[in-house]
Every structure is written in C-alpha cells, then in structure tokens.
Ligand SMILES: NC(=O)C1=CN([C@@H]2O[C@H](COP(=O)(O)OP(=O)(O)OC[C@H]3O[C@@H](n4cnc5c(N)ncnc54)[C@H](O)[C@@H]3O)[C@@H](O)[C@H]2O)C=CC1
C-alpha cells in the first residue's frame with residue numbers, strides 16, 4: 001500500500017504500480033467471476049474484467065431487456081451468459097450487482113449458492129450495512145467484500161476504453177479464506193479502477209448516500225433550478241439563463257476544477273468574478289450546511305435506506321422514476337439545455353447558411 005498525504009492526512013491507497021494487472025490476473029487465475037445483474041454497473045464491470053483477461057460470466061433474468069443488451073454486448077447464452085441461478089452455481093466469486101432493493105428479493109437464492117470458500121462481492125455497502133432492513137447476512141465461511149467505483153458504470157467503461165480509470169473504494173466485511181484482500185483488490189484492478197482506497201461497508205454507504213443526495217446529484221439539481229428560475233423570473237431568456245447556469249459550468253469551469261482544483265478555476269476567471277464569488281460563497285455555504293447536516297443525519301438514522309427500499313420495492317417503481325425524469329426532461333430549463341447542446345460546434349458541425357439569419 002502506498003501512504004499518500006491527502007491534504008495533511010495520510011491514507012493508505014492501492015495503486016496499479018504496486019498491484020499491476022498481471023498480479024490481478026494471477027490472483028484470479030482459477031476463479032470464475034459471475035456478474036449478477038446487467039443494469040448500469042454490470043456492463044461496465046463485466047466488460048472491463050473480460051478485456052482485462054479475467055474469466056467472467058454474466059447472470060441475468062432471461063426475457064428481459066438487459067438479457068438482450070448483454071447479448072448485444074457480445075455475451076453468449078450458454079457460454080458466458082446464463083440465467084441467474086446457473087451463473088450463481090458456476091461462480092466462485094459472485095458479484096451482486098442487482099439494484100439494492102432487488103438484492104433483498106433475490107437474497108434467499110443467492111445464499112443457497114454461497115458455498116464455503118466463495119466470495120460475495122458488492123459495489124455498495126448497502127445490503128450488509130443495513131442488514132437489519134435487508135436480511136442480507138452472509139454465511140460465515142465465505143469472503144464478503146466490496147469494490148465501489150466512485151462514478152457511474154457508464155463512465156467506468158468509457159474511461160477504461162480511453163485508457164483512464166475511476167477511483168474506487170474497497171472494504172472487507174468478512175475474510176473467511178484468508179485471501180479476501182488479494183481477491184478484492186484484484187477485482188478492483190480488474191474492473192478498471194485507477195486506484196483503490198480502503199473503507200468499511202458502513203462508511204461507504206453513509207458517504208455514498210450523502211454524496212448522491214447532495215452535491216453530486218440532488219443538491220446540484222436544486223441549485224441549478226433555483227438560479228435558472230430567478231434569472232427567468234427577471235426577464236432573462238431561456239438560452240441566457242441556461243448558459244449562465246449549466247452550460248458554462250459543465251463545458252468551461254468544471255473541467256478546470258477537475259484539472260487543477262477550485263483556485264485554478266478561479267484564477268482563470270476575471271478578477272470581477274473572483275471577487276464576487278469569494279464574497280458570495282460564504283452565504284451559500286451558510287445556507288446549505290444545515291441542509292447537509294439534516295441529510296447526513298437522515299442517512300445515519302437509516303431513513304434514506306428505508307425510503308429507498310420502500311419505494312424501490314414497488315412493482316411500478318421504474319415507471320414512477322421515469323415519470324419524474326420525464327418531468328425534468330420536459331421542463332423548460334432542460335429543453336433549453338437540449339437546444340443549447342445541439343448548438344455545440346461538435347454537435348452542429350454545419351449549420352446551414354439559411355438558418356443563420
Ligand atoms: N448505477 C451505478 O453506476 C452505480 C451503482 N452502484 C451499486 O451497484 C449495484 C448495482 O446497481 P445498478 O447497476 O445501478 O443496478 P440497476 O438498477 O441498473 O439494476 C441491475 C440489474 O438488476 C436487475 N433486476 C432488477 N430487479 C430484479 C429482480 N427482482 N430480480 C432479478 N434481477 C433484477 C435488472 O434487470 C438489472 O439488470 C447497487 O448496489 C448500486 O448501489 C455503485 C456505484 C455506481
């Protein structure tokens with residue numbers, strides 16, 4: 001493990017230098033890795049593992065859209081693609097990548113196939129950390145660990161194909177074989193992680209649920225909406241409001257933050273912008289911190305997990321989620337966004353002369 005100083009605090013991380021792909025291949029040489037579920041993480045992780053030379057099969061419900069997607073991605077029924085139970089049977093490492101709510105339903109079936117020495121792998125601490133809600137209590141004679149890529153399975157695959165990687169956390173809940181650490185780190189490298197930082201199941205789920213409800217998704221949506229609405233209410237056009245709220249952020253300023261940090265982004269903006277932003281950040285900080293405290297407390301209390309289990313266990317939950325996403329899609333702000341994106345030079349290479357009136 002490399003000891004890295006993160007802003008004054010030293011942490012152990014595993015890098016690809018110390019745990020190269022060849023070592024991961026060696027550790028997993030005699031394993032059959034079954035990816036159960038082919039939603040968002042399933043495709044990214046299985047395809048990356050396969051391209052990294054690991055023996056991997058996919059287990060998915062037949063007669064589902066994602067069974068067809070798996071075939072379209074090159075998985076072959078009876079060879080590398082199986083109904084869930086058959087994949088569970090063949091696997092020595094079971095990667096449980098159903099949605100967190102579906103993991104509860106299928107657990108009795110998975111448990112049946114968890115014979116001594118197998119590994120149960122998650123990409124979230126949810127099932128095990130909230131065992132009193134999920135009923136997911138693995139037998140004592142199997143390894144239980146997680147690798148949680150810190151990003152969408154879609155990005156995991158895209159970055160892998162670009163020769164890049166997402167960072168992932170890893171955690172070991174149970175080491176029955178004495179080989180859990182090597183196995184889970186090898187899997188982490190195999191699925192395409194750039195580096196791996198160690199955590200626990202409870203810390204992973206607590207930070208993850210906070211992040212996605214907070215700045216990664218929920219908070220940013222709320223913030224974007226609030227500013228867009230104020231600009232529109234004061235007579236600014238949709239394109240102006242959208243550009244000043246979202247497009248400039250994602251296309252110009254956030255890439256600078258990603259590249260070299262917040263101060264670097266500031267330094268590349270006008271002194272006018274820097275002065276105003278530095279003055280206003282305290283007000284936004286003060287206004288939102290209590291909301292983040294409330295959110296974190298709700299996660300710790302288990303309320304967020306319960307809400308997710310209750311709503312995602314409804315038979316029509318996908319349709320209901322889709323309705324909410326459609327509402328977002330059809331709102332003026334995001335319709336304006338669609339028009340703005342279409343005008344990006346890379347998306348509109350040749351706007352006809354006559355349209356340029
Ligand atoms: N979506 C993402 O990029 C990320 C997901 N995770 C975690 O990875 C795990 C998998 O998440 P996703 O890929 O988002 O899952 P998902 O919501 O895309 O679902 C995965 C699969 O579950 C299957 N499924 C759903 N209900 C089922 C049932 N009752 N019986 C059998 N199969 C069923 C679906 O057909 C689908 O193939 C979760 O623990 C999640 O928290 C972690 C990091 C990011």
Ligand SMILES: CC(=O)[C@](C)(O)C(=O)O
Pocket residue numbers: 149150151152153208212216
């Ligand atoms: C992509 C990711 O890591 C999330 C936001 O936590 C999730 O999809 O659950």
Ligand SMILES: [Mg+2]
Pocket residue numbers: 149150151208212
């Ligand atoms: Mg996450």
Ligand SMILES: [Mg+2]
Pocket residue numbers: 208209212
């Ligand atoms: Mg998450």
